[in-house]
Amino acid sequence: MALPKRSEDYSAWYNELVKQADLAENSSVRGCMVIKPYGYSIWEKMQADLDRRFKETGHVNAYFPLFIPKSFLSKEAQHVEGFAKECAVVTHYRLKNAEDGSGVVVDPSAKLEEELIVRPTSETVIWSTYKNWIQSYRDLPLLVNQWANVVRWEMRTRLFLRTTEFLWQEGHTAHATKQEAIAETEQMLEVYADFAENILAIPVIKGIKTANERFAGAEETYCIEALMQDGKALQAGTSHFLGQNFAKAFEVKYAKKEGGLEYVWGTSWGVSTRLMGALIMAHSDDQGLVLPPKLAPIQVVIVPIYKKQEELDAIDEKALIWVKELRSKGITVKYDNDDKYTPGYKFADYELRGIPVRIAIGPRDMQNGTVELARRDTREKSTVDSSQLSLIIPSLLEEIQQNIYNKALKFRDESTYKVNSMAEFKDVVEKKGGFALAHWDGTTETEEKIKAETKATIRCIPLDSLMEDGNCIYSGKPSKQRVLFALAY
Amino acid sequence: MALPKRSEDYSAWYNELVKQADLAENSSVRGCMVIKPYGYSIWEKMQADLDRRFKETGHVNAYFPLFIPKSFLSKEAQHVEGFAKECAVVTHYRLKNAEDGSGVVVDPSAKLEEELIVRPTSETVIWSTYKNWIQSYRDLPLLVNQWANVVRWEMRTRLFLRTTEFLWQEGHTAHATKQEAIAETEQMLEVYADFAENILAIPVIKGIKTANERFAGAEETYCIEALMQDGKALQAGTSHFLGQNFAKAFEVKYAKKEGGLEYVWGTSWGVSTRLMGALIMAHSDDQGLVLPPKLAPIQVVIVPIYKKQEELDAIDEKALIWVKELRSKGITVKYDNDDKYTPGYKFADYELRGIPVRIAIGPRDMQNGTVELARRDTREKSTVDSSQLSLIIPSLLEEIQQNIYNKALKFRDESTYKVNSMAEFKDVVEKKGGFALAHWDGTTETEEKIKAETKATIRCIPLDSLMEDGNCIYSGKPSKQRVLFALAY
Numbered sequence: 001m002a003l004p005k006r007s008e009d010y011s012a013w014y015n016e017l018v019k020q021a022d023l024a025e026n027s028s029v030r031g032c033m034v035i036k037p038y039g040y041s042i043w044e045k046m047q048a049d050l051d052r053r054f055k056e057t058g059h060v061n062a063y064f065p066l067f068i069p070k071s072f073l074s075k076e077a078q079h080v081e082g083f084a085k086e087c088a089v090v091t092h093y094r095l096k097n098a099e100d101g102s103g104v105v106v107d108p109s110a111k112l113e114e115e116l117i118v119r120p121t122s123e124t125v126i127w128s129t130y131k132n133w134i135q136s137y138r139d140l141p142l143l144v145n146q147w148a149n150v151v152r153w154e155m156r157t158r159l160f161l162r163t164t165e166f167l168w169q170e171g172h173t174a175h176a177t178k179q180e181a182i183a184e185t186e187q188m189l190e191v192y193a194d195f196a197e198n199i200l201a202i203p204v205i206k207g208i209k210t211a212n213e214r215f216a217g218a219e220e221t222y223c224i225e226a227l228m229q230d231g232k233a234l235q236a237g238t239s240h241f242l243g244q245n246f247a248k249a250f251e252v253k254y255a256k257k258e259g260g261l262e263y264v265w266g267t268s269w270g271v272s273t274r275l276m277g278a279l280i281m282a283h284s285d286d287q288g289l290v291l292p293p294k295l296a297p298i299q300v301v302i303v304p305i306y307k308k309q310e311e312l313d314a315i316d317e318k319a320l321i322w323v324k325e326l327r328s329k330g331i332t333v334k335y336d337n338d339d340k341y342t343p344g345y346k347f348a349d350y351e352l353r354g355i356p357v358r359i360a361i362g363p364r365d366m367q368n369g370t371v372e373l374a375r376r377d378t379r380e381k382s383t384v385d386s387s388q389l390s391l392i393i394p395s396l397l398e399e400i401q402q403n404i405y406n407k408a409l410k411f412r413d414e415s416t417y418k419v420n421s422m423a424e425f426k427d428v429v430e431k432k433g434g435f436a437l438a439h440w441d442g443t444t445e446t447e448e449k450i451k452a453e454t455k456a457t458i459r460c461i462p463l464d465s466l467m468e469d470g471n472c473i474y475s476g477k478p479s480k481q482r483v484l485f486a487l488a489y
Numbered sequence: 490m491a492l493p494k495r496s497e498d499y500s501a502w503y504n505e506l507v508k509q510a511d512l513a514e515n516s517s518v519r520g521c522m523v524i525k526p527y528g529y530s531i532w533e534k535m536q537a538d539l540d541r542r543f544k545e546t547g548h549v550n551a552y553f554p555l556f557i558p559k560s561f562l563s564k565e566a567q568h569v570e571g572f573a574k575e576c577a578v579v580t581h582y583r584l585k586n587a588e589d590g591s592g593v594v595v596d597p598s599a600k601l602e603e604e605l606i607v608r609p610t611s612e613t614v615i616w617s618t619y620k621n622w623i624q625s626y627r628d629l630p631l632l633v634n635q636w637a638n639v640v641r642w643e644m645r646t647r648l649f650l651r652t653t654e655f656l657w658q659e660g661h662t663a664h665a666t667k668q669e670a671i672a673e674t675e676q677m678l679e680v681y682a683d684f685a686e687n688i689l690a691i692p693v694i695k696g697i698k699t700a701n702e703r704f705a706g707a708e709e710t711y712c713i714e715a716l717m718q719d720g721k722a723l724q725a726g727t728s729h730f731l732g733q734n735f736a737k738a739f740e741v742k743y744a745k746k747e748g749g750l751e752y753v754w755g756t757s758w759g760v761s762t763r764l765m766g767a768l769i770m771a772h773s774d775d776q777g778l779v780l781p782p783k784l785a786p787i788q789v790v791i792v793p794i795y796k797k798q799e800e801l802d803a804i805d806e807k808a809l810i811w812v813k814e815l816r817s818k819g820i821t822v823k824y825d826n827d828d829k830y831t832p833g834y835k836f837a838d839y840e841l842r843g844i845p846v847r848i849a850i851g852p853r854d855m856q857n858g859t860v861e862l863a864r865r866d867t868r869e870k871s872t873v874d875s876s877q878l879s880l881i882i883p884s885l886l887e888e889i890q891q892n893i894y895n896k897a898l899k900f901r902d903e904s905t906y907k908v909n910s911m912a913e914f915k916d917v918v919e920k921k922g923g924f925a926l927a928h929w930d931g932t933t934e935t936e937e938k939i940k941a942e943t944k945a946t947i948r949c950i951p952l953d954s955l956m957e958d959g960n961c962i963y964s965g966k967p968s969k970q971r972v973l974f975a976l977a978y
Contacts, residue, residue, distance in 0.1 A: 028561075028617055029605065032554035037633060040551045062529045065521035066607070066638055066654050067577070070584070072517075074592035088556070089581040089595055090607065093642040094574060095559070103563035106578055106604055115595055116518065118555070118579065118607070128517055138829060144526060149555055149638065153582040165555050340627060 003352075005286050010230040014281060015159065021289045021352050023276065024159045031157040031164030038353065039276060041297040043167070046275060047147065049199050049294075050169065053191050059143040059171060064125050066149075067116035072124040076249040079123060082216020086153035088118040088164075118151040123217060123268055126172045127246040134174060134264055136255040141184070142174040150272075160277035161234075161489050168272035174264045176254065178243070181265035182220075185241040188269040189222040192237035200275065201292040201405040202226045202282045203412050204236055205435075205484060207460025212444050215268075219243035225459040225484065227412045228281040231433020233459045233486035236278050242266035277489070282408050283377075289354030290377055292404050293397040300326060300333045300393060301355045305343045305362035312337065315361055318386070322359075325390040331397065351376060356400050357393065361386070377404050418482065422473050425485070429456045435486050437465075439479035441472035450474050450485070459484045492841075494775050499719040503770060504648065510778045510841050512765065513648045520646040520653030527842060528765060530786035532656070535764060536636065538688050538783075539658065542680050548632040548660060553614050555638075556605035561613040565738040568612065571705020575642035577607040577653075607640040612706060612731070612757055615661045616739040623663060623753055625744040630673070631663040639761075649766035650723075650978050657761035663753045665743065667732070670754035671709075674730040677758040678711040681726035689764065690781040690894035691715045691771045692901050693725055694924075694973060696949025701933050704757075708732035714948040714973065716901045717770040720922020722948045722975035725767050731755035766978070771897050772866075778843030779866055781893050782886040789815060789822045789882060790844045794832045794851035801826065804850055807875070811848075814879040820886065840865060845889050846882065850875070866893050907971065911962050914974070918945045924975050926954075928968035930961035939963050939974070948973045 003020065004012040018024055023039030026032075035043065051061070067090060073080045094110030097103075119125065126144075133139060151165050160166075171188060175181040189206055196204045204224035214221040218240035226236045244263040247253070253261040283290040293299050302322065304315040319335045326333045334355075336346055343360065350358055358374040365371050371389065374381045377400050384392055415434030419425045428436040440446060440458065450473075451457050461483045470479050492509065493501040507513055512528030515521075524532065540550070556579065562569045583599030586592075608614065615633075622628060636658050646652050660677060664670040678695055685693045693713035703710045707729035715725045733752040736742070742750040772779040782788050791811065793804040808824045815822045825835055832849065839847055847863040854860050860875045866889050873881055904923030908914045917925040929935060929947065939962075940946050950972045959968050 025618075025621075027554045027614065029554045029556045029558060029614070032556060034554065034618055035552035037549035037551045041549065043552075044550060060526035060530065061533060062526045063524040063656065065516045065518045065523065066640065067518045067521060069518060071592060073584075080593060085585070086583055088579045088605070089584065090577045091580045091595065092578040093576070095562075095576065095578065095606070096574070103560060104569060106580065116577070117584070125516065125518070129514075129523055132514075151555065167552065 018159045059145045070115045076217045079217035083120045088151045090116040120152045127250040131252045137257045140176045145171040166273045170270040173267045185267045188239040203409040207462040215240045233488040237271040239269035288352035291354035293356045298334045300357045302335045302359045437482040438473045439470035441475045441477035456485045507648045534784045548634045559604045565706045568706035572609045577640045579605040609641045616735040620741045626746045629665045634660040659759040662756045674728045674756045677728040692898040696951040704729045722977040726760040728758035777841035780843035782845045787823045789846045791824045791848045926971040927962045928959035930964045930966035945974045
């Protein structure tokens with residue numbers, strides 16, 4: 001079934017694409033998704049690359065409990081405001097058979113003394129553990145990451161973008177000095193930005209969140225912001241400098257080398273299956289998914305075109321040689337000679353699934369020593385010498401990766417506007433779509449008024465923005481720097 | 490601090506080893522553990538190897554919801570009996586500030602219409618999904634695995650062996666025919682057995698569970714059983730043939746190639762972080778963990794011994810060459826020239842952590858062109874020509890892997906007894922410890938009486954046991970085959 005067109009109904013296009021490309025679907029549990037095998041295989045590639053980056057920067061993985069005692073959430077004043085509201089609460093630990101034989105019911109005698117919260121994020125349970133792990137400066141820094149599921153009871157959910165349960169990684173580090181913790185926060189922002197640009201092929205703007213948008217319990221939240229094809233922003237990763245907030249809440253002190261006790265400095269940082277949503281919305285088109293080669297579970301598919309069995313036999317023989325050659329270069333290749341489907345069906349299906357390169361080969365190609373090569377990103381086709389495949393494909397995959405990034409960058413550059421008045425601002429936010437770089441007076445009041453009037457939020461104060469005198473587009477008060485506004489997912 | 494001796498207090502030895510070797514610890518949530526970085530890095534190695542094996546046998550990963558609607562559990566009659574009792578029940582989805590300012594309390598207005606169960610296993614939620622994924626024989630087989638956390642509200646918990654929350658993988662497959670589903674069940678048992686023997690270095694007995702010990706909802710449960718050093722058995726993995734039970738419970742039918750609809754045949758299979766407990770208890774000694782090289786996060790550690798800085802400088806130079814050489818052979822090496830700890834402290838610490846090979850090098854070794862090599866498994870030391878390290882180490886690691894397995898196999902063989910009377914049976918179970926191979930009349934009644942009298946259970950009906958006429962050790966009734974009894978974890 002054809003996808004809705006992006007230009008006609010972006011939202012329907014997204015939902016239908018996620019479903020048809022076998023990425024994810026809604027489950028029978030409200031707000032929780034099933035990540036389907038194909039979608040999960042892309043997530044696994046993201047995980048593997050991120051995990052390698054975390055380890056290269058000195059982090060180790062660990063695992064902390066799913067449940068958080070309710071009282072833990074109250075220990076950090078701002079954190080509880082941000083996270084203790086919409087969450088799954090475990091109150092009982094047993095079911096029993098209903099007396100009327102209708103099934104099972106909660107056993108009222110099995111009520112927990114203290115309710116348990118399904119973790120919405122793990123700062124509290126982790127810092128309560130760190131209290132036992134950290135005694136002296138020798139125990140620092142503590143550089144730990146966790147791959148886990150978390151639950152936030154969202155009222156309006158969308159596959160990958162906002163789900164009640166999602167998968168993520170959360171890094172939680174502890175340091176002896178403020179300076180070191182800030183350096184860690186910034187380092188992880190760089191890791192995320194590099195991953196987004198070089199692997200997801202999505203250009204991002206690095207910045208700092210306003211106080212209003214800061215993580216509940218952080219002193220500073222750094223983020224990377226990406227632009228989707230419909231002109232809305234998507235926060236693709238955050239890295240928080242926690243100051244000594246959680247150390248104070250959980251009494252985590254260390255003995256300094258020079259003597260005396262001090263509270264530990266903390267950071268936390270995370271990216272989630274939301275990145276799947278970003279990936280889909282940044283690159284895909286009306287024919288389906290467009291995957292950067294570095295994340296494609298299958299990078300090259302070879303489809304034989306034949307009528308007679310002996311034609312297939314001849315193609316099989318050739319194809320298996322190419323498969324072997326390409327695999328030896330580290331390329332993931334699938335040779336699809338399944339006769340349950342026609343070549344036409346396969347072409348459409350692989351387009352839908354975003355396979356970067358398709359090779360088609362028929363009897364005439366066999367005679368000519370050629371194959372037909374089709375790129376998913378540009379949908380261009382060309383006929384090439386089949387003996388050159390193992391030379392052509394590796395560089396073609398690199399070219400596709402780069403082209404997908406360049407296209408997204410061009411789109412973002414063309415959709416980023418310096419605006420100097422509310423009229424210009426609204427023109428961007430309400431009509432053109434995209435990022436509006438505008439002067440802002442630095443107050444939460446103004447930020448909230450602009451949001452109330454336009455739904456646009458400050459995505460971040462860009463780290464690389466130049467100092468520039470100007471006047472707030474809303475209040476007219478003086479400003480020294482433009483900040484990045486947009487409608488956002 | 491020295492570990493308790495196994496011979497004096499096996500249980501205390503285990504608990505203390507898990508703690509001191511930084512494998513895991515109890516969390517502030519009753520029954521839930523924190524898997525510490527070192528323990529988690531071993532689990533990651535298990536995961537990577539298993540995941541590769543699953544993929545090589547055609548399986549793909551996916552992810553299904555953490556929560557299961559309460560009504561799902563009641564759909565398969567036996568399943569609900571087995572799993573719907575001790576479990577974490579989510580009844581509310583919001584907290585609010587307490588009126589007295591004391592923290593947060595459950596918001597009574599946010600009560601769920603239907604309670605959600607934190608998955609104890611995922612058959613129900615997965616088969617409710619498969620209903621939509623399977624229409625025709627073309628959709629089969631469906632070979633899916635999930636890496637996930639699960640929760641079973643255990644009353645008595647022990648780190649890794651029995652915890653309220655644990656990590657595992659659960660495979661869930663769907664097939665067109667009974668024969669194919671049974672073949673899958675058996676294939677996965679072989680995968681587990683091969684993994685246990687070749688990676689964990691633990692010999693296992695493959696068998697079938699009695700009706701009494703069968704997975705709730707399965708028609709047949711296959712298992713691998715291992716023997717721990719204290720003579721108790723540990724179930725290390727299970728593979729279930731589900732028949733059409735879940736297909737019938739969730740109405741999953743497929744259109745056959747030859748026409749007509751039929752219920753789908755299912756399997757499920759899983760191993761968990763319990764394997765960490767098996768690994769520890771199978772091989773470790775009074776000095777600490779003994780890790781098979783294939784699972785050791787660090788296979789070789791190099792410790793310099795020096796007094797003067799120039800001695801260290803010279804060793805550094807040599808050591809970095811060896812590190813490079815060994816790494817190029819795929820060996821994980823750590824060079825520990827950290828000056829915060831003495832060599833003696835390091836030796837004990839690496840012994841405790843089970844690093845298979847330790848290389849020590851001091852000024853005299855530098856002069857002689859030698860190093861001291863210490864094996865963790867036998868604790869033997871030898872002096873070897875340092876120029877031969879890159880030749881010696883790879884084969885030494887293989888030898889250690891094999892030796893650890895052989896030692897466990899010898900222990901198991903010596904601890905497996907054919908018994909022909911209750912007196913002999915009790916002698917094994919109550920005094921010697923180990924496996925008792927005994928005739929049993931095949932009834933649940935006898936099985937339960939033996940358990941009540943001795944605490945021993947039938948671990949399995951071994952797949953490779955010979956047919957042999959005999960008489961049940963309890964009832965005297967005729968029996969055609971010996972079954973495997975033991976006390977078990």
